[in-house]
Amino acid sequence: MADETAPRTDLADLARTRMDELALSYRRASELAVDPEQPELGSLWTRGTLENLVKGKAIKAPGPAELRALHVALQVPLRLVQDAAAGQFFGVDTIWAEDPDTRLMVRHYQSLSPEDRERLRAIAEAWGKPKP
Known part of the structure; x- marks a missing residue:
């Protein structure tokens, strides 16, 4: 940590x-x-x-x-x-999605568990995907 x-x-x-x-x-x-x-x-x-x-x-x-x-x-x-x-x-870290316009701003990102970091990355990716 x-x-x-x-x-x-x-x-x-x-x-x-x-x-x-x-x-x-x-x-x-x-x-x-x-x-x-x-x-x-x-x-x-x-x-x-x-x-x-x-x-x-x-x-x-x-x-x-x-x-x-x-x-x-x-x-x-x-x-x-x-x-x-x-x-x-x-004290805010940025997690970027593949879409260059989508990002999450997260406080204390480095103190999160690897599993929680992966969940946040997945949220960013899901949010950045275009709707069908």
Whole structure:
């Protein structure tokens, strides 16, 4: 069973890994972090906030616009950024069905038994299937 009291670092880990892979500095990642739906707002992540995130310091949970901006800077699918943020800030895990539009959001998924995890995956799959 996972330690439920340990802080999660899902989004921090994703940001750190992608910044390393892309050789992005905090400053450059900040410049790239623009919400594609509202580009007129400019960068939505400061260099300092990105650095605090990556180094595991406390930051305010990002909203939808900030997550879209981070997805652009990190060059990963938006759903990966959203899932990582849900895990880190809200302790929620995402279970995806084969249908890319169907997912379950589950708290404490890792503490469930393998049988209960399989049941949840089956629910997601059944829900995602088109009606005849």
